[in-house]
Amino acid sequence: MSGTDTEAPAEETASKQWKFPTAYTVLAVVTLAVWALTFVIPPGQYELDDDGRPVQGSYQQIDADQSFGDRLYDLFVSPVNGLYGIQDPTTGLVGPNNTGDLYGAVQVFLFVLAVGAFITVTFATGALDRGIGRLAHRLRDRGILLVVGIMVIFAIAGTVEGFAEETLGFYALIVPLTLALGYDRMTAVGAIILGAGVGVLCSTVNPFATGTASSAADVPIGDGIGLRLAMLVVLTAVTVLYVLWYARRVKKDPAKSLSGWQDGDRESSAAEAPVPDPLTGRQQFALWFVGFTFLFMIFAIIPWASVIEGPDAASYAWQLDWYFPELTAMFLVASVITGVVGGLGEEGVTGKIVAGFGDFVGAGLVIVLARGITVIMNNAHITDTVLHSLEGVVSGTSSGVFAIAVFIVNIPLAFLIPSTSGHATLAMPIMAPLADFAGVPRSLVITAWQSASGWMNLIAPTTAVVMGGLALAKVRYDRYLRFVGPLLLILFVLICGFLVLGTAVA
Template sequence: MTLQSAPASPQPARARTDSGAPDAPRRRLRFPSAFTVLFVVTVAVWALTFVIPAGRYDTKDGSPVPGTYHSVELTTGFWQRLKDLFLAPVNGLYGVTDAGTGLTAPGGTGSFAGAAGVFLFILAVGAFITVTMRTGALTAGVARLAQRLHHRRTLLLVVLLTVFSLGGTTYGMAEETLGFYGLMIPLMLSLGYDRMVAATVVMVGAGVGTLASTVNPFATGVASDSAGIGTGDGIVLRLVMWVCLTALAAAYVVRYARRVTEDPSRSLTPLTEDDLRIKAEGGEAAKLTSRQRTVLYLFATTFLFMIFAVVPWSDLHVTFLPTLGWYFPELAALFIVAAVAVGLVGGLGEKGTVNAVTAGAGDFIGAALIVMLARGVTVIMNNASVTDTILDVLQSAVADTSSGVFAVLMFAVNLPLAFFVPSSSGHAALAMPILAPLADFAGVSRALVVTAYQSASGWVNLVTPTSAVVMGGLALAKVRYDRYLRFMAPLMGALLVAVAGFLALGAAVR
């Protein structure tokens, strides 16, 4: 987040000291990155483990048994715990929990506690998305769609917003949206709309899709893994949410767009001379080649197959479809193979495909490292036996609430976390190990806690100034942040009420 005074025009002279020398320019205050936040959290949690009493629950089938919490005495001394802090990132990647001592450390034998599977999966998805973007197929596909629906502008708004929402719900479309503003702005201006419509078709579309993620690997996938459930668990509720919330967002954007065309004076981003010139020139639609069509088919087929592979069809009583039960290892392999196939089919060649795969993995290494760091925090708490103590306190706080109230409370608890940790994957890996077991006490599915978390993360990330996607998109669209907030305020309220209702409904129909 950047805090600075509004610029004046022309630029004022700098203030001078008594000696006549100009003062140094005022330094900008920036909100720390997710890495810095997680570093501070890691050290703070480690320090708190010396204050929080150690304790554990008895477990059954991996879940804590209510009423069995008891104090335990730690056998690790200060230097061992200091070593845990030092090794936290490593343990977060490939730590192994010893069955006898319950302590997590690199190497040894026992159950795997690290996030290596998630780590590799994120890199594979990043490679796949980057390869697809480099073929130009996604941009050309959206342009072609816009060209076909150019004379049916209301339908075009709905379809485009739905396309971006589909990207959000399936693979957490975020930074990828930044490449579409150059296409959307001339198109929307030529249709008689303003820059706010162009910005929100992209940003609100992808944002609402991420809020109602169905199989988004960076939100649903990481959270489900941290909660100890499958990615497909709870997909029916999330699918209904996606349809309804996307329709709500589309209706809101269309309502504003119609208001602007009927009365341009009501626009939050009035047209400038440059906008009028762009409007007169109209938007150019790129031609969709046969290669790009094939790439789009491969792109869609890959995500459709991922959905098919992770959904527990037998639990949904769908007997004519096999339940593959795929998890992160299989899905990582799927996206690696698909990335190579898309690159070769898309005409990138051997060298271009390899470069795109490595560049994509590099672009997404930040998200993967955040998951690793967040998992390291979990290891510190578990090695100090304070996770169950925190869980016991939270369980006492929600013990007398109904399942519906519990679900809404989970949503509320995740809102401040989403602001301080804008990375959805880092937020999931940090919060789910503590919050998910609370569902066992409340008598609701852990999948509902996952849905509450991702809804809170998606809701906050629609407007948070700590998001590079929001601030970068608004900069590209040349839309002021305060005007965007004014546009979003009613929609944010409607989404808040709708999400709370869906969570309460999900708790009631378990």
């Protein structure tokens, strides 16, 4: 064979393969597209009520009086204004040289960094991964309990702190255990991806989903937590039962495995699985403290008076009503306490906190970029125009249909922007006011949005959680789609049912 006919090296071929762009690139393209649309979409605005929300039917076109230079400047500084943009009370424009109320994403940005520091410190103590490892080993002879235990723990972690990428570290432990118990690799994939994924889908206080969306929608994080808790219980139970059904089916008839069997898969024994090191006293205390931190966060953000007595009730004396500044400070303090209790020492604690900031600054930048798009739209006064164009559509639908429509519309957006934080920051400024026109709580729009994001991220080929997990488990993507397809349909129907229920009890 001649030299011109030889195949290119595998590395070179792989490097030339097209990959779907990252969330940063997608948001950059959207920024340019939205900026271009400001020259086409006419400016306009709504009258606002006492709560600062648009009054239905009050829209009118205005003269924005923005030159090309002004708009070019807005594009240039949009990421900066997205972070700390300040709104001029006279002109309504957002920019660093004005005075007025904070308008940017700085509170959410710092909150994400603080949560990242807390998660990084927690893993550095070895408490969480060793605790899960000990649980898995203890249940190694009880296959059903192993699958249920792993999925429930991952679902709880997903709903409170967006536990997703962290699951990649558990494949080396859980895959051998499931194989040793007579199940296949797909069972392990289902337990890990679907366990954590359904928790994120039903986020209750997940700072990267519920927290970011609540900030963008201008509602407390605790609003709508009752419906989300009900969804978490029901959808997690359904997902666990689905994985158990598949696992039992494969164990009874190995030929029905969707992932197939590799050499050595059916030759291991659960009794031969290595015993993880026991938790030290420090790690046990750190594990309990982590659980306490998230429980206290839930307590701090719930508006207890309105939950117990109704939306018009006054606050109780012990009701904290915490928001991003307080929660950020709480996670920073909790990071220090967890690190000290976990035995990291002064240098270890500070190092891991800084490392956590670095690991999660990417998620924060996605929020900043998405908020920059909102700033461009607001400065050009086209946000209300877009809202007005959707007002007529919403006005003619029932609240149940509206909630389901929000869910469906956000599914393709979740594919384009797999980052939950970026997706929330981009979609909520438009979606949340629509809820006012449709007569439903803004919290229900948040629930519909995060359900769409979580549903899509169970299969999105743009996420490391799915593709990285499948690579670690050595399971083909097409086979995973065959496995998860029926469950996706079931979850779709259940989500729509809960959204309709949410409009009925609102």
